[in-house]
Amino acid sequence: MTRIVIVLSVLIFALALYSNYLSNDTLKFRENTETHLNIVTVANEISSYAKRAEGHLFLYLMNHDSVDRGKFFKRMQSLKVNIDLIKDILKHQEPNYHADELMDFHKKALTYGEKILQQYDADISNGTHFNFTNAKEDINTFHSATSDIRRKAVKMVEQFAGSLKNQQNQTINNLNTGKWLVLLIVIACVGLLVMISIMAKRMSRLSLQLKRFSYVDSLTGIANRRAFEDKLNMEWKRSLREKTNLSLLLIDVDSFKLVNDSRGHHYGDECLINIARALQGCLKRPTDMVARYGGEEFAIILPNTSEAMMVAEQCRKAVTKLPSPFEDGKILSITIGVGDITVTPELDKEMVIEKIDEALYRGKAEGKNKVVLANL
Secondary structure (H helix, E strand, O other): OHHHHHHHHHHHHHHHHHHHHHHHHHHHHHHHHHHHHHHHHHHHHHHHHHHHHHHHHHHHHHHOOHHHHHHHHHHHHHHHHHHHHHHHHHOOOOOOOOOHHHHHHHHHHHHHHHHHHHHHHHHHHOOOOOOOOOOHHHHHHHHHHHHHHHHHHHHHHHHHHHHHHHHHHHHHHHHHHOHHHHHHHHHHOHHHHHHHHHHHHHHHHHHHHHHHHHOEOOOOOOEOHHHHHHHHHHHHHHHHHHOOEEEEEEEEEOOHHHHHHHHOHHHHHHHHHHHHHHHHHOOOOOOOEEEEEEOOEEEEEEEOOOOHHHHHHHHHHHHHOOOOOOOOOOOOOEEEEEEEEEOOOOOOHHHHHHHHHHHHHHHHHOOOOOEEEOOO
C-alpha cells in the first residue's frame, strides 16, 4: 500500500512539473504570436504607405493638384511613424532583421522626393512645364528607395509568418510528445485539461490567421498562386469523386509590359488591382475563385458549371470598361483560355493546364482581347 502511495505521489509530482512546462511553452508561443502578428501588420502598413506616397507624388507631378502634394508628405510622415514603431518592436528580437535599413530608405525617398518637388517648383516659376527628362535620375532614385521599402517590408512579413509557423509546429510537436502524460493529467487534474483545451482553440485561431496571410496576394488582395493550387487540387478530387465537370480560366493582360514601360510600375500595380476587382465582380457563386496566377496573369476556377464561356466573356467585357492606361487611346483588355474539364483518373492535370495555356496564346496570336476554348 505504501509503495502505491509513493508511486502515485511521484506520478502526480511529475505531472505537476510537466503541466508547468506546458504552461510556459504555450504562454511563450502566445506572446511570440502576438508580437509576430503585430510585426506583420505594421510591415504591411509600411508597404502600403510607401506605395501610396509614391503614387501621390507622381499624381501631383502629372495633375498639379496641391491635395496630392499634401498627401505625399502625410504618407511619408505616416511611413516614418510606422518604421519607428517596427524598429521599437524589433529591438527585442534576435536577429532584428536590419530594421534600420527601412529608415535609411525612408530618408533617401524623402530627400529625393523633396528634390523632385523643388525642381517642379522651379520649372513652374519659370513659366514652363515640369521637365520629367531632366529629373529622370532623381525620379529613378526616389522610385528605387520606395521599392526598397516595400521589398523590405514584404520580406519581413514572409520571415515572421514563416517563423511563427515553425514555432507553432514545434509547440504542437511538444504537446504530442507528452500525450500519455496528458491522459494521466485528466485523472490527476481536470483543470489542466481545461487549460490545454483553451490553448488548443487559441492556436487553431492563430493557425487560421496565418493561413489567411499565406493565401492572399499582397498587391491585389485576391487569392494567390498557392491558394489557387490548393483550391484546384480540392475541386479536381471532388469532380472525380462526384462525377461533375470543372471549368478553368487562364487570363493574361494584353500588352501589360507597355503599361509598366510607359506609365511606371506604380501605375501598373493600380491597373492590376482594378483588373482583379473587375474579375472578382464577375463571379456570383461562393464556390468560384479568382486568383493572381503570377505577374499580370490571373486564373479562375468554376466548379460544376456549364457557363464557363459566358463567365469568361463577362470578364473580358468588364476589363475593357476599365480606365485605359494607354496614351494612344487603346483599350485595356485581356485574353482568356477556357477549359471545360471532365475529370477522369487517367487525366493529367498539368497537361490540361498546358492545353488551356495554349488556347490563351492562340487568342494572343489572333489579335488579343479574345476568349478561346481549349481542345481537351
